[in-house]
Amino acid sequence: MTIMAADPVLARRAEIQQIAEATDHRRRLLSSLALLACRGCLVITLIPLVALLAYVVIRGASAWNWAFFSHLPTPAGIPGGGIWNAIVGSLIIDGIAAAGAIPFGIAAGLFLAESNGRFAGTLRLATDVLAGVPSIVVAIFAYALLVAHGLHHFSAVAASFAIGILMLPVIMRASETAIRGVPSMLSEAGFALGASKATIARRVVLPAALPGLITGVLLAVARGAGETAPLLLTAVGSQYFSVSPTQPMAAIPLVIYGNGIQAYPDLVKIAWGSALFLVVVILVLGVGSRLLAARLRRVRRD
Amino acid sequence: MTSLATLPPRPGTGGRIRRLLAVPDGVYRGALGAVAALFIIVLVAFVTALVIQARPALAHFGLSFLTSTKWDPVHVHYGALVFLVGTLETTVIALVIAFPIGLGCALALAFGIPERLRVTLGPAVELLAAVPSVVYGLWGLLVVAPWVRTIIEPALAHITGGHGPFSGSQLGVGLLLAGVILSIMILPTMVAISRDVLMAVPDVEIEGAFALGATRWQVMRRVVVPSARAGILGATTLATGRAMGETIAVTMVIGNTDHFTHSLFGTTQTMASLIANEFTEATEPFHLAALIGVGLLLLVVATIVNLAARLLVRSVGRQRALGIGVL
């Protein structure tokens, strides 16, 4: 029983099928090639990551020894220099920055999580603006406030101020997200028991949001620890050991920057060693924050 | 009528302190609001301080600050055009490289690889974002620049005959290297956000296309990418903003000369690298004010781009925490 071809539907059907058959091979070939190209892009994206980490590990590890971590820098050409002052300096600068940014950021995040009005909207906009400000511009601000005026000379607190400002949007957003993620059931139970908002925040919401808060804080610290531009204009680095926040201070990113552009091989070596150290610290903070957060969540679920 | 505040304290919990800490709601909200307000005040103070500091130079040079190409601390003449162009050039190069590769990579992550691979490779790409700028600069200067100088630039000059954008001495450092390093740095942003918006395209649309006889590429090209285009545009704009503000890595590889270059092999400066290089050495008063003026210009440009990006990304409903996409 064959079909009569007078029916336009059937005529079209035959023509369409014929075209489909004729073009099928080409279409599928194109699809395979395109997918291959996309996968190629994925490989291309990962190559610099591998290359960079490989070089940092190889050249940095060769610089690591006891002297590297415990000694102070030596003048160019004299071996045995270390970054002890920079390690301490970074700890102090980032520590002060975090000490300021964390309470501020969590409080602001808490505010945002609990409000939805125009003021909150403006605040969110401000956070977005601040998150996009180039770090060198924040550095200028810290300079203007605390170096040109303030203390009238370079100092570590100026650096902490700048880095704190850079940490702030990260902490605020992470806090808001973490706090919003707490099931409203919990705070409603608190209300039903007659507790005040402050109490609920302190005893119910913040503890419940702790995993997210910790992740946000550690990521912000990781980001702050890697910043160089703010340090250039404020703490400017130092060859000496100092714990005085009102004086210039050494810091790891400055060591990398300052030594990396030098002609002396032993200084360059120190730059690589510091780079490896910085990358390891950031990795540990990042991975550690995830593990810690996962652990806290598991504990809470039980 | 009893309230919580007057119930006898539970043993061992410091009843009096607890009562003190049962802060009235009004005070609590007020305190938080004050903190939030402080934040906005700081931001406003920020911009104001910049404007005040920059004013001497801006007032003195007027519009020529933006249009003049001479930056001369010795003869006290400051024009920022070279650096504005430098920022734009490096950004454009970075985007030209990072946009197609980033989109292709995102497509691969979303549709081209099995689930278990995606779970490991996705975070791997985001790892790129965790590397600090100064480490990129170090690697770019000491490892990639020699490659560029000895292999890539000669090859490019050979293929193109060494004219126009491929002319001039081959130093390794310069516009090309800065653009390439920058592109690597903005790839994670491009990829992560694009991947998210691609995967957010509703399954029903994708199924509908397959059910009509489309190949995988046809589905991606005709259905998924068009559906996701607002988000992809947002990702690109965000990456642009990041590229414009990037300071240290660029400073270390761009060669740092205060003039235009007509060749990709040549050296120049961006607004950010200029500030990083000259700020602490600026003794002449106008110099500092001019640098801060450049900073203000950079702030304005970067902020416009970033706000545009936020609008685009939020309009797609993506709430991925930008800036927390590190690790």
Added chain:
Amino acid sequence: MTDPITIPATSEASPALAEPVPHGAVMSLRDVSVAFSGKVAVRDVSFDVPINQVTALIGPSGSGKTTLLRSLNRMHDMTPGAVVSGSVKLGTLDVYGPTMRPTLLRSRVGMVFQRPNPFPTMSIYDNAVSGLRFNGVRRKALLDEAAESALIAAALWDSVRDRLRAGAGTLSGGEQQRLCIARALAVEPEVLLMDEPTSSLDPSATKRIEELIGELKDRVTIVIVTHNMQQAARVSDSCVFLLMGEDRAGELIEAAPTSKMFNAPSDSRTEDYVKGRFG
């Protein structure tokens, strides 16, 4: 390598059918099972799909109707871990055979989904011809002709003929579903699979589509999944009743012409279902 549109004069009657199908089957299933990562969802289903008729797959939710439907146009290819066994034939072609290309299969066996899914970034016209373009058709005259014919068949032409360039989002839910039907029809498939096409629509839109189905069966063979018995009774010529067994896999209980299934079913479970005693 086209299979010319010849229909075998008779089909092999399978034991599950109440009586031999008179006009021949455009698709036939034998012992079809679908499993996802080892878990069987549908087990050993066999029936024929008679040409130019409406066959309804009915049964309570979870009985595997949609899973079975999707095995007809190889939609499970997209699901990792899905395995389809048994024989599915389109005419004499093995749908799951090594030489069958899914893209071509789907140009002959179209699908309409539960929720209208027009492509949001395309205009009404582009939606209607999207299937044709996917299959390599470029000739404008053919595209226009097929689009108009399909939109007329979907009872949408009069409403949209003046705004073909408008976005698909400007249509109501019922109109969007009819656009999806037109989109599927434009490719001139031999079979149209419909997966609960009216379940997200209001009663009047539902009614229009049910009328449409009656009009379409001269042009395409229709297999429709519906959880609404009354709809099955209204639109279908024959029904296939599926039920979930103790192993949570759907199996075919009875396949029969609609009038028999609803008035004098052979199996007591069928009777229970069509009388509304469960499901």
